[in-house]
């Protein structure tokens with residue numbers, strides 16, 4: 001096997017996100033729930049004759065050297081060299097981006113996680129799931145979750161993960177046409193950093209009680225800062241809030257709302273599209289639906 005094509009890198013939603021403290025290094029202590037959804041970037045990996053690692057598709061705004069997929073591939077290549085004394089072959093990586101950057105959907109982290117999982121298989125490197133998660137963490141706080149690959153309750157900076165059951169749902173997601181730099185939210189003076197810690201049973205009990213995700217647990221502490229700094233995020237929360245319990249994912253900019261059925265999600269999107277045509281919704285916004293995923297779709301192809 002020297003190629004792996006159409007490898008999905010799915011998005012995540014943070015069903016809630018509490019900032020409970022701050023570490024000495026400035027990173028924030030979080031409690032969050034990660035939900036995978038079936039909207040994804042896709043990546044192709046083709047081994048090379050030499051040892052170079054190349055991105056063969058352009059990604060506007062992301063230089064090749066700074067791309068998390070290139071950094072993840074080089075990190076694993078060096079780790080294999082350290083373990084075996086032999087440098088694995090280089091690889092050409094093509095990426096088809098669907099997920100917006102600075103959207104809170106974890107696109108960059110998911111691309112990097114898919115890269116680590118695919119190359120671990122192509123190079124027959126044999127790293128365990130835990131080893132890949134630890135390798136990815138310094139590149140992005142969400143990478144361990146994508147390798148973990150299932151709905152999770154997370155603590156620490158998002159790396160202490162436990163599987164959790166959440167009722168099935170369809171989500172409508174609005175991209176309000178702005179990119180939110182994660183650091184600009186975490187460094188804000190307006191961010192509250194003292195939400196009392198919950199336990200996982202508080203979270204899972206909330207959904208068990210109502211039998212659905214229609215009303216979300218807790219809140220997203222990053223939302224009040226993001227809506228203040230980026231008014232389109234506030235407008236998107238207000239627009240989608242007319243249809244249900246709408247909230248921001250991650251550090252924004254995207255906003256989501258859960259529904260029982262695909263039909264209900266379609267009805268909201270119909271209204272979105274009609275209002276986009278009549279310019280009631282800004283032309284820079286995008287709206288789409290996605291289904292909750294119980295497992296990472298690459299796990300079926302490459303079991304870890």
Ligand SMILES: C[C@](O)(CO)[C@H](O)COP(=O)(O)OP(=O)(O)OC[C@H]1O[C@@H](n2ccc(N)nc2=O)[C@H](O)[C@@H]1O
Pocket residue numbers: 014026027028029030032104106109139140141142143156157158182183186250251
């Ligand atoms: C907000 C979340 O999306 C929740 O899933 C993630 O924690 C953010 O993960 P990410 O985009 O991969 O962020 P990183 O690239 O790791 O960090 C970007 C910047 O955000 C700040 N940051 C990030 C995560 C965290 N727990 N505390 C922080 O203070 C740091 O200033 C960091 O330099």
Ligand SMILES: Nc1ncnc2c1ncn2[C@@H]1O[C@H](COP(=O)(O)OP(=O)(O)OP(=O)(O)O)[C@@H](O)[C@H]1O
Pocket residue numbers: 061062066067068069099100101102103104105106107108109111112142180182250251252253
């Ligand atoms: N492959 C990549 N895809 C997207 N962004 C990348 C990639 N590599 C590096 N980046 C950089 O990472 C930044 C954040 O992108 P990303 O899409 O992960 O944000 P996000 O969805 O807000 O993530 P999060 O939910 O983790 O905050 C981008 O603005 C870009 O500069």
